[in-house]
Amino acid sequence: MDNPQVEVQPLNREKVRHFIKVMIYLAIITALEFLIAFTVPHDYKWVRIVIFVVMTIVKAYYIVAEFMHLGHEKRSLKMSIVLPMLFVVFLVFILIFQGSAIYDALY
Amino acid sequence: MADSAVLVEEGKKNLWSGGVSPFKASYGKVMMWFFLLSDAFTFSALLITYGMIRFTHPSYEGAVSDFKFSQEYWPIPEKVFEAFPGMHSLGIESAPLVFVGLMTFILIASSVTMVLAVEAGERMDKKGVEKWMLWTIIGGLTFLGCQAWEWTHFIHGSDISMNAVGNFITGAGLSSNQYGPPNFAALFFFITGFHGFHVLSGVFINFIIFYQATVGILERRGHYEMVEKVGLYWHFVDLVWVFVFTFFYLV
Numbered sequence: 001m002d003n004p005q006v007e008v009q010p011l012n013r014e015k016v017r018h019f020i021k022v023m024i025y026l027a028i029i030t031a032l033e034f035l036i037a038f039t040v041p042h043d044y045k046w047v048r049i050v051i052f053v054v055m056t057i058v059k060a061y062y063i064v065a066e067f068m069h070l071g072h073e074k075r076s077l078k079m080s081i082v083l084p085m086l087f088v089v090f091l092v093f094i095l096i097f098q099g100s101a102i103y104d105a106l107y
Numbered sequence: 108m109a110d111s112a113v114l115v116e117e118g119k120k121n122l123w124s125g126g127v128s129p130f131k132a133s134y135g136k137v138m139m140w141f142f143l144l145s146d147a148f149t150f151s152a153l154l155i156t157y158g159m160i161r162f163t164h165p166s167y168e169g170a171v172s173d174f175k176f177s178q179e180y181w182p183i184p185e186k187v188f189e190a191f192p193g194m195h196s197l198g199i200e201s202a203p204l205v206f207v208g209l210m211t212f213i214l215i216a217s218s219v220t221m222v223l224a225v226e227a228g229e230r231m232d233k234k235g236v237e238k239w240m241l242w243t244i245i246g247g248l249t250f251l252g253c254q255a256w257e258w259t260h261f262i263h264g265s266d267i268s269m270n271a272v273g274n275f276i277t278g279a280g281l282s283s284n285q286y287g288p289p290n291f292a293a294l295f296f297f298i299t300g301f302h303g304f305h306v307l308s309g310v311f312i313n314f315i316i317f318y319q320a321t322v323g324i325l326e327r328r329g330h331y332e333m334v335e336k337v338g339l340y341w342h343f344v345d346l347v348w349v350f351v352f353t354f355f356y357l358v
Contacts, residue, residue: 006326009230016226023219030211037185037204037357042171049358056353060346067222067342070140077130077137081144088151095155099162107165 022066029059139336143343146305150347153298154354160290182287184356190260207356210253211348217246218345225338228331233320236334240317243341247310254303261295295355302351305344312337 033055040048065071070078130137165180174186185203194202220242227235264278264285276285284292316325316337325331 006231006233008232011232011235012226012230016223019219019222019226023215026215027212030208030215033353033357034204034208042183045166052353052357056349059349063218063342063346063349067218067345068339074131077132077140080130081140084144085147085151088148088155091151091155092158095159096162099159102163103165106163 019066022062025062026059029055133332135332135336136339139339143339146343147347150301150350153301154350157294157298157354160294164288164290176286178283178288180287182291184358187261187286188257188356192256204356206253206257207352210250210257211352213246213250213253214345214348217243217250218342220246221338221341225331225335228320228325228334231326231331233323233326236320236325236331237317240313240320240334244310244313244317247306247313247341251303251306251310254299254306258296258299261292298351298355302344302347305347309337309341309344312340 033052036048036051040051042048070081128134128137132140161181167174167180167183171183171186174183176182176186188207189201189203191199191202191206194200220239224236224239224243227239262278262280264276276283278285279292279295281289281293281296283289286292316333319325319333320331325333
């Protein structure tokens with residue numbers, strides 16, 4: 001079945017090691033999230049939220065930049081994907097304020 | 108490789124008649140990126156809706172150890188998602204967030220096998236692509252199995268609580284649930300369901316590409332770029348889970 005004309009290149013060990021490294025980072029951050037979920041008390045609601053959001057963004061950065069290879073694409077492609085996400089940041093602020101306003105009206 | 112170099116040369120001669128990729132990426136890859144951007148907006152809308160509705164409900168104020176399910180306030184997620192298959196037979200009363208943690212690791216691992224498939228494709232290594240695509244499919248199916256179990260447990264419920272008008276309820280449906288306000292379960296079904304549907308379609312698409320690699324279609328084509336494109340989709344599904352995990356289970 002194997003086509004003899006196709007030349008298989010040797011395994012790129014450096015690349016594989018790099019991916020394993022990224023996976024270990026992701027696993028460590030997830031483990032830290034667990035640790036924080038059970039050690040930081042629920043009274044510190046906003047401390048918890050900020051820590052979790054920051055850690056999530058770090059994880060998202062590693063997945064998008066390394067696994068999805070966006071970090072190594074042309075700048076124009078990077079920007080056309082990342083900049084539209086500012087709309088999402090905008091929507092977060094709008095709807096969180098909206099939610100709090102509804103809460104104030106109800107209770 | 109020689110062919111593509113010629114293509115770029117020709118394109119430079121006449122920039123307006125095509126032949127140049129504006130982002131130095133192929134058409135298919137750029138379009139996959141823009142599709143994923145639009146999909147990211149959809150998921151953002153769902154998760155931000157969760158945030159908004161969460162903020163319109165009161166939080167639980169007392170000590171975490173005294174927490175009880177009630178329709179009056181939003182539940183603490185670690186009190187809702189605390190089951191693990193077979194834990195009662197092992198004598199464990201509660202395993203908060205352990206099962207979703209396991210699901211997270213399964214999805215991260217399947218993301219890694221996917222990059223390894225892409226790497227094998229770049230080397231024209233048909234055997235490697237087959238092997239790692241198969242592992243990715245297995246990872247996806249395992250994740251779906253876990254989600255099926257979690258949904259079953261969530262719907263059937265474990266103990267009884269009372270709703271606002273004094274009726275007892277067990278488990279969860281779209282109109283009411285034992286864990287908290289009706290919107291809590293509704294959002295759970297919509298968000299994890301929409302994500303699970305993405306995982307399911309990802310498994311199907313991965314299988315099609317696995318099949319094409321196995322019968323030699325991709326090898327005859329001369330490159331394994333399709334593996335890269337489905338890889339982008341698969342990593343995106345993993346990426347969404349990272350956000351669902353944080354906002355649904357941790358915050």
